[in-house]
Amino acid sequence: MNFLVKEGYIRGSVSNTLFIQEQAEKINIFHIYVDDIIFGGTSQELVDAFVASMTRKFEMSMVGELKYFLGLQITQSEEGVFISQNTYGKNLLKRFKLDQCKEVKTLMSITTKLTRDEEGVNVDPTLYRGMIGILLYLTTSRPDLCLSVGIYMRF
CATH class of the missing domain: 3.30.310 (TATA-Binding Protein)
Known part of the structure; x- marks a missing residue:
């Protein structure tokens, strides 16, 4: 340096x-x-x-030429430089076995209230924190995910 x-x-x-x-x-x-x-x-x-x-x-x-760096896909053209995380997002879905889930247009129901499920199955907190961390990184190119990820972080 x-x-x-x-x-x-x-x-x-x-x-x-x-x-x-x-x-x-x-x-x-x-x-x-x-x-x-x-x-x-x-x-x-x-x-x-x-x-x-x-x-x-x-x-x-x-x-x-730079094409992929730290989960970011970079496309350069005469119109400019475009950054996306499509591959990163698809790999995320595969990693957590969510790639076969039904797609929805709304990221999160606006009427559903998240609460603690006292009788539910215990979740591995390390896995859950890892998933939230990965989702936080995905918000780099998808600010529309910020609200949903922030709410999930609370639980």
């Missing part, structure tokens, strides 16, 4: 693993996650300079 700061990159204020380089009207942004780096910029010249400086200092291989 010190190498990057010495090279003129500014550490992001939100994440210590986000770095930004600005030159005039050009910007280069990259994010480090464990041993992966995703990067892009508004100038091919800046991107090429970044790749050159990184490969001089570190062993690095290029795998091409």
Whole structure:
């Protein structure tokens, strides 16, 4: 990380693993996650300079255009960059054996009141917390799930 700061990159204020380089009207942004780096910029010249400086200092291989990262599917086109979690959501349904459930248009009934089921079967709290955590991550691209996930979190 010190190498990057010495090279003129500014550490992001939100994440210590986000770095930004600005030159005039050009910007280069990259994010480090464990041993992966995703990067892009508004100038091919800046991107090429970044790749050159990184490969001089570190062993690095290029795998091409970003398509999937941390459960996010990225599609780039002339219209812009689109992010979704379709594959992540489908894998979630399979993992918890919910992929054969009936689909509904309304995410949650507005009349159903959730209460503690004293006579119900005990649930594994670790599994349940894991499921809620995964659903929280899914709200990154599906803010319409926030209310339902928040209500389920209470129980």
